[in-house]
Amino acid sequence: MLNNSTLIPLMVVLPLIMAIVVNFLHQKDKSVKFISIVSLVVFVFVPIVTLYGVHLFSGHLRTGSFPEISKLLIPEVYMGIVYSYGTVQKILMLVLTVLTGFSVLMVINKKMVSGVYIAMIFISLASTSAIVLADDIFNFFVFTEVLVVAQVALVIAVQETKSFKAGFKYMIFGTISGASILLGIALLLGSYGLLNITDLSNAIKAGGALNPIGLSAAALLTLGWLYESGLFPFHIIKSNMYENAKPEISALLQVQSKIVLVAMAIILFRVFSGFALLKSVMLGFAIFTVVIGSVMALQQVELRKLLSFVAVSQAGLVGIGLGLGTTFGIAAGIFHAVNDVLSMAILFFVASFVYDKFKTTKLDELGEGLQVVPLVGFVMLLATLAISGVPPFNSYQSEWRLIQAATQAGAPELAILIILLSVATFVAIIKAFYMIFMKPGSKVEFDPEVRGNMFKAIIVVLILACLAIGLFPHMIYDPIYNFVVSLGV
DSSP: OOOHHHHHHHHHHHHHHHHHHHHHHTTOHHHHHHHHHHHHHHHHHHHHHHHHHSSTTOOOEEEEOOHHHHHHHSTTOOOOOEEEEOHHHHHHHHHHHHHHHHHHHHHHTSSOOOHHHHHHHHHHHHHHHHHHHBOBHHHHHHHHHHHHHHHHHHHHTTOOHHHHHHHHHHHHHHHHHHHHHHHHHHHHHHHHSOOBHHHHHHHHHHTOSOOHHHHHHHHHHHHHHHHHHTOTTSHHHHHHHHHHSOHHHHHHHHHHHHHHHHHHHHHHHHHTTTOHHHHHHHHHHHHHHHHHHHHHHHHOOBHHHHHHHHHHHHHHHHHHHHHHOSHHHHHHHHHHHHHHHHHHHHHHHHHHHHHHHHSOOBGGGOOOGGGTOHHHHHHHHHHHHHHTTOTTSHHHHHHHHHHHHHHHTTOHHHHHHHHHHHHHHHHHHHHHHIIIIIOSOOOOOOOTTOOOHHHHHHHHHHHHHHHHHHHSTHHHHHHHHHHHHHHTO
16 A cells, blocks of 8 residues: 555656656657656656655654565565655655646746657756755765766756866756765764664664764865855856756756755754754855845846845845754745745746746846737746845745844844845846836837747746645744754754
8 A cells, every 4th residue: 555655755756657667758849748747747746745654744754765666666676765754755756846836837838859868857856855855874875876867967968168068067066066075974974873864863863972983074064055055155057057058948947056055964963963053054044045045136137147146145044044053043934945946946937937028138138028928028037026024025034034033043134135135136136027018219129929828827826835835834844943943853
């Protein structure tokens, strides 16, 4: 009988299987589209079933991989990967699968569909899922490496010089980051003889203060976390990836980055729960990320680049919540990660439509867009309000909680910084809105054949989701808060 113990590993295995299938189909567009759509329904269905399979948003299920399914495939074989499936993992998996599905739908709506390209998306989904679910720190490392390769492949698929450069830089620094994470894991293994995150956490707690080897491991893993999350000083590399990928893929990349940011932070908190300096380091780098990302966003004259730096600054805002180190702050940071990926996805999808319609995203070349696509302009305006923390949208609920958390932690200056970030984000994007949709004297022609029916359906769903969370925040925030309490960080 299927239960959560069997369904959880399917979130990793099914995307990998489908990646192999669509890869073999290669350029058979209709077959790739059909299989992709069917797969997306299944991918979303599995996390939804797990949400309601045992208890709604409750408990922390730790399970060894799926003996029932593994025995169906290979008799007498038990796949021993251990998964951790708590409340936050449930929410992150649902958000990840839904937004991955929307990105794939945007891709297959194009005239040409490559099975290899879709396969890379599915591999990135499987890798991110494994990162979220892993309760073994070595498996976590393995899938971060797979994710980097898949993301680089998605970026260089644009086949432009800038995309190759962005992908190459990301790969080089990813190698360094991977080595840092692996060395940190090796130090922990050598010192404690454990790789399972739960067991490792218990062993470190039992030993009291971290020894020099443990401190070195914490530093190395934190360095890896900064890179994988796209925080300072690696924000430029991450923003280049967002900028040079197809916008619908950038929407996916920013989702994966913020989910990895949260997932790895939870691992660090669990393993080094008594190490106060860890949170201070997180907070410091997050502040730098917010400031630099905001300033850079205000200076941009190209839509994709502008959104790339907005995504970076929002990642920094999530990091501030995590770095505050309080239960309230960590919960607010995770909550904002969920809210932010929804709003940023809308904006990147808008950029995708703008490029398809006008063949450019350079702001000085655009203008008078409201006369051509008024609905898209209205949606971008709503998304701007959402990402800037304006009620009744979702980011208002998480940013207000971040402000409260900063104040309660005795850091009112951080509360002011969060408010300034919201203002800077609004100014940067509303400037882009004016340049695209209201500025007179457009210099480009538009393609009348690009109607964007799929795009319109997707953004309506996402806008409604932002409004629903904004009006009923406790359905997401309360389970997150309870999860953070259970961590005891």
